[in-house]
Amino acid sequence: MTLLSLIVVLLLEQVRPVRPSHAVELWVDQRLRQVMSSEAPTLRSAWVSWVLIVGGTALASMLLVRLLGALHPVLEFAATAGLLYLTMGFRRFSHWFNEIQAALRADDLLGARALLRRWVDEARADHVARAAAEQGDASSVARESIRLALVAAQRHVFGVIFWFVLLPGPAGALGYWLSGRLLQVWVREESVPSEGVEGEEPFDEQALAMPNAFARVASTAYRWVDYLPVRVTAVIFAVVGNFEDSISMWRARAAAAPESVDDTDRILLASGAGAMGYRLSIPDAPAGFSGLDDESSYEPVITEPELREADVNTLDTAVGLVWRAIVMWFFMVLLFYFGRWLG
Numbered sequence: 001m002t003l004l005s006l007i008v009v010l011l012l013e014q015v016r017p018v019r020p021s022h023a024v025e026l027w028v029d030q031r032l033r034q035v036m037s038s039e040a041p042t043l044r045s046a047w048v049s050w051v052l053i054v055g056g057t058a059l060a061s062m063l064l065v066r067l068l069g070a071l072h073p074v075l076e077f078a079a080t081a082g083l084l085y086l087t088m089g090f091r092r093f094s095h096w097f098n099e100i101q102a103a104l105r106a107d108d109l110l111g112a113r114a115l116l117r118r119w120v121d122e123a124r125a126d127h128v129a130r131a132a133a134e135q136g137d138a139s140s141v142a143r144e145s146i147r148l149a150l151v152a153a154q155r156h157v158f159g160v161i162f163w164f165v166l167l168p169g170p171a172g173a174l175g176y177w178l179s180g181r182l183l184q185v186w187v188r189e190e191s192v193p194s195e196g197v198e199g200e201e202p203f204d205e206q207a208l209a210m211p212n213a214f215a216r217v218a219s220t221a222y223r224w225v226d227y228l229p230v231r232v233t234a235v236i237f238a239v240v241g242n243f244e245d246s247i248s249m250w251r252a253r254a255a256a257a258p259e260s261v262d263d264t265d266r267i268l269l270a271s272g273a274g275a276m277g278y279r280l281s282i283p284d285a286p287a288g289f290s291g292l293d294d295e296s297s298y299e300p301v302i303t304e305p306e307l308r309e310a311d312v313n314t315l316d317t318a319v320g321l322v323w324r325a326i327v328m329w330f331f332m333v334l335l336f337y338f339g340r341w342l343g
Contacts, residue, residue, distance in 0.1 A: 002337075005077060006165075014091065018089050022086075029184070032182060036185070046216070049217075050221050058167070065083075079170070084170050084173050087173045087174055088177075090156065093148070096116075096145075100115045100119075100142075101145075101312065101315045109141070113133050113134065116133040120148075125148060129144040143281060146278070146314060150318070154229070154268055157326065158325065159229040159230070160176055161329055162232060179225045180222065185218075186217070223264055226264045233325065234267050236329065237275040240328055242274060246275040248303075248305050249270040249271065249304055249307075253266055254266075266282055269281075273307060276314065276321055279309055
């Protein structure tokens with residue numbers, strides 16, 4: 001039933017995608033902001049809040065689905081597919097990518113920048129993507145669009161599939177989705193201020209290095225939750241793309257980052273860049289806020305492969321990589337259930 005739910009949701013999402021920032025997501029984000037502002041944050045209280053929100057909700061969903069399954073299998077299937085439908089979505093971000101691609105093909109750089117800026121605002125992306133949206137050339141806009149798309153694909157598709165298959169019912173998918181919302185609300189919204197507003201505090205790199213307890217917990221917990229899924233995705237990128245360059249980029253960026261840093265975006269983007277053969281902005285610090293590759297200061301510990309600069313045609317390469325990765329994910333899921341059946 002899990003595999004059937006996954007197939008049905010992916011097909012349904014292509015026909016009728018869930019609108020970004022839908023009512024349920026907005027309600028959840030509002031509750032998460034209330035938790036963050038309801039008490040003076042300490043690491044202990046922040047961890048308790050995170051466990052109760054993610055673990056408690058995942059456990060409640062598992063119990064609910066089992067209760068409905070005891071009443072009727074159709075109710076169990078409907079609940080599983082419904083929760084998965086709310087937490088997963090390839091089309092949540094693909095419309096931005098497709099519109100930017102169309103604008104670049106029409107040589108409408110200003111239009112592509114405007115679309116990227118709206119995507120950056122929605123995703124609460126870092127200052128590198130924002131700079132490309134404000135004054136970047138076509139190569140910068142293409143590069144940052146691909147970077148946002150790969151990260152979004154991991155958080156809205158690949159990571160959800162991993163935990164949905166690993167844990168019973170929708171508990172894994174719901175827990176992963178909530179950990180991503182906590183990262184978005186407790187870290188991104190606090191750390192990336194909107195720009196161009198009178199009286200707004202300027203972007204402060206030093207402040208990002210000293211987040212509050214809730215931000216530290218959300219960032220650390222998400223790296224733990226995404227530790228296995230992002231590595232599986234990185235391996236899949238290598239398998240369906242240029243394997244040698246993908247692994248070389250992964251090793252080079254892993255060696256260049258501090259030992260205490262275990263950033264999911266860095267691993268994902270390094271593997272994706274090598275798999276495609278095009279240069280991406282790859283963070284070498286947690287949460288992707290600082291340490292993005294800079295030729296003036298970055299010196300790889302391990303020799304990296306020669307990568308090309310991104311252009312409008314690179315967007316097609318990125319789309320092909322993501323779709324091949326989705327097919328590979330389904331193949332792995334089928335092998336997983338075939339193995340369980342044989343067992």
